[in-house]
Amino acid sequence: MGNNLISVNNVSVNFDYQENFISKKQKIHAVNNINIKIQKGSFFGLVGESGSGKTTLGRAILGANKISSGNVIFHDDERDYDLTNMNKQDLKEYRKKAQLIFQDPYAALSPRMTVRDIIAEPLEVMKITNSRQETDERVRDIAAKCRLNIEHLRRFPHAFSGGQRQRISIARALVSNPKFIVADESVAALDVSIQADILNLLKQLQTELNLTYLFISHDLSVVAHVCDVVAVMYLGHIVEMGPSRQLFKNPKHSYTKALLSSIPSIDPEKRSQAIELKGEIPSALNPPPGCVFRTRCPNPGIDCKGGEIKMGLTEVEPGHWVDQCCAL
């Protein structure tokens, strides 16, 4: 598998849902038949609206959600880990190597722990370091890399601003020396001036520490700026995937086109060019059969209207995959 760090093969995640205790059990199809390969050292972007399943997929790759079918393989240097078939020992090892950065730096940090303790906690829980001295050293080391002031490690989170808190969360995620990071909407709660700072930091740490990212975001301009490869999700399916620049310059799927046109342009003279999508994302309890996007598609063909074309990606250009309904 050469250059890949993560292979996601035909992964689906379903949740059981019961409206009340007498009603019938139903299945929510949160993620459907996803195939992605994340190359070592890449910045892989996952975009989509709320309810598209991007967080569920990210958590499934970390082993935090149960995978209903398919498998996820983590290709480490010495061996492969199969997430769907993992014993406790392996899972502990995997946790050291794959970490998560959360969205809200206000909710993610315990207000009763000092910054030093927050960053050191993973080391202690995973029993990575043997002495307090060693722990302190690693905490100081990673804090400096994340551009935190070492003198401030004894303070509590309330003393820090949003951007600084997010740097603390990043330091905590990186302290166990992971190879793979899932950043779930990690800049969504930040102001623009600070968002740029955190994005630059993530980029810099990537080269410094040899990291691979899965970057989950709803903001296309952010994703276009930092990611090498992008997958666009809609209602649990990937509808388009490809190298970031190619995909944003030459989007093929109607949903990607609509998303791109909906970004409010900074130029006041270019008003309302948005391809307006009617209605809202359907419920994942009963997704439309066939192409899941056809209920909102601005230009549905005759074939896809009936929902007769199954979901599936085809390669339109090298590395650029589009759902076949829109590729036709």
Add this chain to the structure above:
Amino acid sequence: MSHLLEVKNLDVKFDTDEGRITAVENISLSVDQGEVLGIVGESGSGKSVTAKSIMKLNPGNTSYNEDAEIILDNENVLQFTSKQDLKKIRGGKVSMIFQEPMASFAPAIKIGAQMVEQLLIHKNINKDEAKSISVNMLKRVGIADAEKRFNQYAFELSGGMRQRAMIAMALSTMPKLLLADEPTTALDVTIQAQVINLIKDIIKEYQMGVIFITHDLGVIAQVADHVAVMYLGSVVEKGPVNEILKNPKHPYTKGLLQALPDINNLDAPLSPIPGNIPSPLDRPTGCVFRTRCPHHNPEGKDGKIEMKLIEVEPGHWVDQCGIKCGQNG
């Protein structure tokens, strides 16, 4: 012609345990009929506090300066104290749309009942009339099955639909001024585009004045006629939207624009504004932006230059310290 709303020299201060906080200092703004004034700024810049002052919705520990005036329709809102007077503005002449529509509707009361209730307070009509006005308004904002939605609770509606219902409710009393506080921030981009178009249509149709608060310069470019850029309680630059976004003068406005990822220019580096917003408890003297300013105006460094807006081009006002900083870089 006098403006629909005119805010003059407004200071807003909060008394807290840690001392008196200056949330807003010396703000002057105006809005005309049929005009959208955008207020941009980061969290803590005082944009919401300014909007809430117009309805006197700030909490009990708030104090306003004595020479401040908020003139709405030829009356000074700041001098209103009786419930009778406040009722005229809150929901009557002025309506507000909030960021999180789930938090703004009462969860255990049907949406229709909430819409009818406020109409009965502000208009001299009976329940049936109020209901028909509400249902028509729900239809107007693009809610399918308006009669059915009228009898539902807020949790039964999706995010975009809830925001539409919120807009319908705010508009049903026919206010002269609409305050929209981050109305699209919690929405997905495709829904955001729908809601922005809806708000623009409605402004045209009803010729109301709007104050549109957001941190997103892209949204501002799409809706606003005029913009005021706020930082730490002060307006640092204001003017027509085209001028401000294409020809910014103040280093903070420039910084905001450079920090914004632009999908049409992927090679541009993202340049953050260095440092953090200072705590309002130790607000810098003089130019509020000087602690983060990339090219200090040597005179502004010590905080000796007072904040004062100067008109650089017709209608385009910039803080005097910022003009010099902008020229240096």
